[in-house]
Amino acid sequence: MTEQWATFGADLHLELRGPRLRTGLTDALREAVRGGRLAPGTRLPSSRTLAADLGIARNTVADAYAELVAEGWLTARQGSGTRVAQRSAPRRPGRGPAPAGAGAPDRAGARARPAYSLMPGRPDLASFPRAQWLASARRAVNAAPDEAFGYGGPHGRVELRTVLADYLARARGVHAAPEQIVVCAGFVHGLRLMGAVLRRRRAREAAVESYGLDIHWDLLTGAGLTTVPLPFDERGTRTEALAGTRGAGAVLMTPAHQFPLGGALHPDRRVAAVDWARRTGGLVLEDDYDGEFRYDRQPVGALQGLDPDRVVYLGTASKSLAPGLRLGWMVLPPDVVPEVLAVKGVEEWACGAMDQLTLADFIASGAYDRHVRGMRLRYRRRRDELVAVLAERAPRVRVSGIAAGLHAVLELPPGTEQDALRAAAWQGLQVQGLARFRHPSAPADLPAPEGLVVGYGTPSDSAWAGTLEVLCEVLRASGS
Known part of the structure; x- marks a missing residue:
């Protein structure tokens, strides 16, 4: 490995953006490596030194370093400190991404990348049912009407919405007619649409669980909402605390299997969330990210079944099939459907019609x-x-x-x-x-x-x- 001079915190010229210091520091360091300002082998300042230079907590720097080591951007070895990992050549400003297979990392770079992964939220992609999916794709293309190859509407293909209504009722206890379903490009897309709807409703806050994904909180913050975390105990999120929020227009929850803590929301807490929505006119945004995979007892049905008029149900094929399909769905209260369609636009730009028709056939055939x-x-x-x-x-x-x-x-x-x-x-x-x-x-x-x-x-x-x-x-x- 080519030795590089050690850097000092003042030499890094890091610009921390956003309200979360650790996320801002992680992004800034990652961009410095990606852009080539921090060359492979460069030794970074200690967490104490960098924290002092930036005026932030040492643990914030240590956490950012640990995350980037886990992702393979940095390496950490006793006696050698924290260094920029040996990687393929960085992408320089003005150049497009390298084509697949180009710029393969050398052996040192391969060693720098993590050898093992137990990252949460990722399905077994090797088990994707390629042959069955291809069969459904062939049938879907052959049966597709001519208009399916044009610009679609924001609702999504009616063929998919029809089979989803039946499947969700049977498998998750969701009450929906096809016209209440809007197809989206995964959960993040659906949440972004709901953030825009809440902004139009002049909501000031969105309640969230105290443990979850910062990308979801950031989406709501980007929509102009303050995210208010709710307390929790051994029975799950304490939804009775919703009564103490001042301007919450919605609460985002994972009631069937809390992410990441893993418990199911207690029945009393489920009822309390719905009662709050009825009383205030707010919405419960239900993230049913892995509802199909329950092992030790009967499945926990979707919260949406308690009140389809106050719960927005969001599901995807990301865990059950593969996130690369970018297929998700929103089951909306009837009065929310026009608001979502108005935000989504008059044409479908996010989800390909052929993928929607393929998934419709895949579900209808029993392969799903x-x-x-x-x-x-x-x-x-x-x-x-x-x-x-x-x-x-x-x-x-x-x-x-x-x-x-x-x-x-x-x-x-x-x-x-x-x-x-x-x-x-x-x-x-x-x-x-x-x-x-x-x-x-x-x-x-x-x-x-x-x-x-x-x-x-x-x-x-x-x-x-x-x-x-x-x-x-x-x-x-x-x-x-």
């Missing part, structure tokens, strides 16, 4: 149900193996949130989460800590559990045993 059943068994076996290995090799670690979904939470002793993340980065294991998902405005007296959020859908069968071995080594090295 068969695929979900097969993946449910596969993910359950993975989860059982994870729990069994940890019970044997790391018995002090409690595993929670395992009744459903594609991830589990490994609860760690207080003060050990950052040690575990550093050990994971050292071992080349991609994994995320619970602190990564905590809302920055969560009340100081709210419990702050420490743990790792472990996704078990991604590793290939050949890498699965080795990944579990590395995970156990990480837990041992961090004192867990």
Whole structure:
């Protein structure tokens, strides 16, 4: 590796943007590496030095470094400090992205990238049903009317909306007519549309869960809304606290399987959320991101079934099939449909008609149900193996949130989460800590559990045993 001079915090010229310092620092460092200002091999200042130069907390810098190490942008080695990883040549300003296969990283760069991944929220892409999808695509193209090849309307193809209405009623207890469904390009697209609707309604706030995804909070903030985190306890989000919000026009929730903590919202809390929406005229935005994958008891039905007039149900094919399809759907209260269509525009620019027709055939033919059943068994076996290995090799670690979904939470002793993340980065294991998902405005007296959020859908069968071995080594090295 070519030795580079160490940098100092004052030399980095980092511009931190946005209200969240850690996210701003991570983005700024990533852009400096991507743009070539920080060359491969460059040694970065210590977290203490950079924090002092930027006037921010040392933990903020340490967390940003740990995230970039996990992503492969940086490396961290004892005695060598934190350095920019050896990677393929950076994209210079004014040049387009390198074509696929171009600029392959050298051997040092390959070693710099994480060797193992337990990132949450990612399905097993190797199990995508290619042959069945191709068969549905052929049938869909042959049966498509001529107008399907033109500019579509913002509602989405009626063929898909019709089969979705039947499927969601059967599988998730959702009450909807096809005209209440709007097709979108995944959950983020749907949430962006709802943010625009809430802005038009002059809402000032949106309540959210205290643990979730910052990209979702940022979307709502970008729509001009203040996100207000709700407290939680062992029964889930305390939705009775909605009564204390001043101008909330909506609450965003994952009631069937809270992300990332993993529990299902208690029935009393579900009722309280709907009662608040009825009383105030607000909306419940239900993110049903992995509702099909429940293992140990009967599925928890969608919250939307309690009041279809006050709940906006958002679902996608991202976890059940693949996020690359960019197919999602919104089941809207009848009076919200015109508002969403007005925001979406008069033509469909986001979702291809052929993909919609293919998914419609895939569901109608029964292939979707068969695929979900097969993946449910596969993910359950993975989860059982994870729990069994940890019970044997790391018995002090409690595993929670395992009744459903594609991830589990490994609860760690207080003060050990950052040690575990550093050990994971050292071992080349991609994994995320619970602190990564905590809302920055969560009340100081709210419990702050420490743990790792472990996704078990991604590793290939050949890498699965080795990944579990590395995970156990990480837990041992961090004192867990």
